[in-house]
Amino acid sequence: MDAKHATAIPTPNSTGEVVTLVDKRTGNEVQLPVLSGTSGPDVIDIRKLYAETGYFTFDPGYTSTGSCASNITYIDGDVGILRYRGYAIDELAEKSDFLEIAYLILYGELPSAAEKEKFEQDIMQHTMLNQQIITFYNGFRRDAHPMAVMCGVVGALSAFYHDHLDIFDETDRMIASDRLIAKMPTIAAYAYKYTVGQPFMYPKNGLGYAENFLHMTFATPCEDYKVNPVLARALDRLFILHADHEQNASTSTVRIAGSSHANPFACIAAGIASLWGPAHGGANEAVLNMLTEIGTKDRIPEFIKRARDKDDPFRLFGFGHRVYKNYDPRAKIVQESCHEVLNELGIKDEPLLEVAMELERIALEDEYFVERKLYPNVDFYSGIIYKAMGFPTSMFTALFAIARTVGWIAHWNEMIADPVQKIGRPRQLFTGAADRPFVPIEKRG
Numbered sequence: 001m002d003a004k005h006a007t008a009i010p011t012p013n014s015t016g017e018v019v020t021l022v023d024k025r026t027g028n029e030v031q032l033p034v035l036s037g038t039s040g041p042d043v044i045d046i047r048k049l050y051a052e053t054g055y056f057t058f059d060p061g062y063t064s065t066g067s068c069a070s071n072i073t074y075i076d077g078d079v080g081i082l083r084y085r086g087y088a089i090d091e092l093a094e095k096s097d098f099l100e101i102a103y104l105i106l107y108g109e110l111p112s113a114a115e116k117e118k119f120e121q122d123i124m125q126h127t128m129l130n131q132q133i134i135t136f137y138n139g140f141r142r143d144a145h146p147m148a149v150m151c152g153v154v155g156a157l158s159a160f161y162h163d164h165l166d167i168f169d170e171t172d173r174m175i176a177s178d179r180l181i182a183k184m185p186t187i188a189a190y191a192y193k194y195t196v197g198q199p200f201m202y203p204k205n206g207l208g209y210a211e212n213f214l215h216m217t218f219a220t221p222c223e224d225y226k227v228n229p230v231l232a233r234a235l236d237r238l239f240i241l242h243a244d245h246e247q248n249a250s251t252s253t254v255r256i257a258g259s260s261h262a263n264p265f266a267c268i269a270a271g272i273a274s275l276w277g278p279a280h281g282g283a284n285e286a287v288l289n290m291l292t293e294i295g296t297k298d299r300i301p302e303f304i305k306r307a308r309d310k311d312d313p314f315r316l317f318g319f320g321h322r323v324y325k326n327y328d329p330r331a332k333i334v335q336e337s338c339h340e341v342l343n344e345l346g347i348k349d350e351p352l353l354e355v356a357m358e359l360e361r362i363a364l365e366d367e368y369f370v371e372r373k374l375y376p377n378v379d380f381y382s383g384i385i386y387k388a389m390g391f392p393t394s395m396f397t398a399l400f401a402i403a404r405t406v407g408w409i410a411h412w413n414e415m416i417a418d419p420v421q422k423i424g425r426p427r428q429l430f431t432g433a434a435d436r437p438f439v440p441i442e443k444r445g
Helices: 049-053 089-093 097-108 115-125 129-139 148-161 170-196 209-218 230-242 249-258 264-277 285-292 297-308 329-345 349-363 367-370 379-387 393-417
Strands: 011-021 029-036 073-077 081-084
Touching: 029 049, 049 349, 081 089, 081 097, 081 329, 089 230, 089 297, 089 329, 097 209, 097 230, 097 393, 115 170, 115 349, 129 148, 129 170, 148 170, 148 264, 148 393, 170 209, 170 264, 170 393, 209 230, 230 329, 230 379, 249 264, 264 297, 264 393, 285 297, 285 349, 285 379, 285 393, 297 349, 329 349, 349 367, 349 379, 379 393
Parallel strands: none
Antiparallel strands: 011 029, 073 081
């Protein structure tokens, strides 16, 4: 890594303001400094709150708590902004490619032509898996979910690539990072091949990142397979859109696992496990299942009525977002890619697309959706693209994991190099039984 691209440790600045609290037990005033970043709201520094007052905060889900300072990704959900290292997501998706964005996210700056070429070579030389790992797949059932396979295989990488696992050595961290980014498409493609009973296809390093993955997934030894450039570009764009998303559940999982100084392969395996949840990375799979359940446009009113019914367990997936209270800036890009893919494949009158488009129209006009700011999000259309490309729904989250590995690695690197970071140890508001004596079993009622 060039010195000019070594990302600085994020340091928040003091605004000079303080928030004053009164300790009710002692009557003493406690002053908490207010810090600011380059964008977004100011924050109250509560690191000394417990030590000086004996109180700590209660924030389930950490929705009002900043766990770290970071200079990687910025989101303003109220107005629908997503930026990687200061660059707007729509501009990056239109003008760049995934490995260039990976370099940007990892190193903080867009690469020169020479830097990009070297980075691509560094990644592509690590695409193969140790041959013993390939036999590792035989231990899974054929119908195992690809995410279960990926959790196991990624977690096992440290048993095969333990030559560069000094997390405090910058060179070792970069080698581990390159290996993870390079091998994740191979691991995911092999998970698919294993479930369908086809032979594994070795990587072809002359292909681009998305092209290589499509080739490993859909090619067979018995005939030549030519990667469709429209599909490769659409997948590459989806990888860009999913590369990072600030302190989401899986990224926070990677950070908290890494805070114990666990090896990077174990940390990323933990991130994969977190991403697997339907409320996180599994949402696009849930969207496709929902569209399939609805079936046709004429049934949409029935399902919207069910969604409004608090007593009905049915949920409309693909609308609204934990962060975005406006239109997800990634959704429009995915919508455009969706039409490009369907047109390229000659898919017309796709029932699921018709249902999706009608649901989107309603969501942007219906009072129920508008009042609750339930705009279509990135998961709404991505599942349709994956289905059109030939991926089974079980692979959707695995595709997400390939892309998000870049963000996970960048946050892991940032956390390891940050001197103020400590092992993650949230507190709790205890509501269980108070102190009570033990009663011998013969005296219990």
